[in-house]
Amino acid sequence: MTGKRALYLTGVAVICAWVLVPLWLLAANALGGQPVISAWPKPLIPSAFSFETMLEFLAIEGVFRAMLIGFEVALLCTFFSVLLGLPAGYALARYSFRGANAFRLMVLLTRAFPVGILALPLTVGFIRLGLYDTPLGIALMHTALALPFAVLVSASLFQAIPRELEEAAWVFGCSPLQAALRVVMPLALPGVSAVAIFAFVISWNEVFAASVLSARNRTLTAYLLAMLSESPLTYQFAGALLLIVPSVLFIYLVRKRLFAMWGIASR
């Protein structure tokens, strides 16, 4: 190995450490509890690990519930994004129709705006409709964030599936709907699941709209943000770990498709 190659590999390792060490230290703080947090100076390799603090945190009134609400909101957002995004993506991929470009532009336009902030004027309307402070209301707002992504990525997914397969199914007597569901969907499924997971993560992580549109039924992010100023560091770190674990798992699941997806969505 030449010196240059060694230097290069060291660089790669340093960047890996730059990502992982802060996560590791947060986990050490979250799991170590008060003794670790108030230790001075801190040992770089934490001495104690226990799930006590974590359980203590989960037992606080509202924490577990906020986590469940966060999950519920994210699942609803995933459901809406896929339900609305797939047909639209399919239309963009398979048909050339007047207004297709206008629709594409409309979807892209949402990216020039900080969509989460648009939750501000929605509070009044949501109160009137009974959507304020409900998981459904927050999920609808989050879908506005995730839907453009779902449309663009699923459009390119369907584009990659040969039209001939579908036509063959028609010849064998499938209706267009049957062909789409039985022939195209199974092929598109891995990509669709990646879209779904991404919608989930977008919603799970969103803070602003969730905070503005809820008061009692807060998602985990909104709950953590609201209690930041009055809770001890132990609980703040425990909460952060709780937020991070599902996201990291989900990103692990889509890691293979990440580049294809973003290559498309950012073109």
Place this chain on the structure above:
Amino acid sequence: MKRRSLPYLLIAPAVIFLVVLFFIPLVQTIALAFETKSGLGIGNFARMADDLNFHDSLVNTFRFVGLAVPLQLAAAMGMAMMLRHLGRGRDLVLWIWTIPLGLSDLAAGLVWLALLNDRGYLASLLYALGVVSEPQSWLTYETPIALFVAVVIAEFWRATAIVVVILVAGLQLVPKEFGEAASVFGASPWRIFTRVTLPLMKPSIQSALILRTVLAFEAFAVVIAIGGRNFPVLVSEAYTWQNFNQEPSVAAAYAVVVMVLSLAATVLWLKLLRTPEEQRA
């Protein structure tokens, strides 16, 4: 006839959804911001501008976006180029490098709070090196520069990953032969990078910059997690006016400012990094 209407039926739900939950709230936000007790006017903007925190939050937002986004682009570019030379283990490295992609800015803020709080790991490290002798509190209003640096580091740590993904995806579209040809003609690696690779990556650099700038203008939980209210930015002020001061119209005025800035940044990147049709890779 039925076949012709089919694509419209397929996009209709998404269109209706975006109209109801994107375009209408957009108009409503603007309306709310200009609505005062005495009819339409700029009263809410005047109240916003008179607030003590407005000036700070505007300056902080610009500093934050202005430092974090270029840093992210530069680092991500370096990381994307490094990945090109990686053989075995590339998948693992890629996964590790993109982990922060899945984190919220709130979580990232808390991660860095754990490292940088007064008894945190940085203070401990400096103690071990003999630089400091006691716990350091540097995330308060008395230490604005340290606080600013901490916030930028947290955002840099978290959001560089998404830029890496976009750039790597873009780099895959750049044919290796171009670089090889340049190297046959004796171009140095640096020259190949600046004259061949970089121009061909313009479209992905552009979309990365648009995405990151808009999202950086929107970041606020990271700021609150690390600095509380000591480092106000525009969106954290909008949040405060909405949730604590119960003044949605002033919050909307802040939102309009953020929207105008995001839109201006998008237009700027579109103009600055325009790729003529015939040059697209």
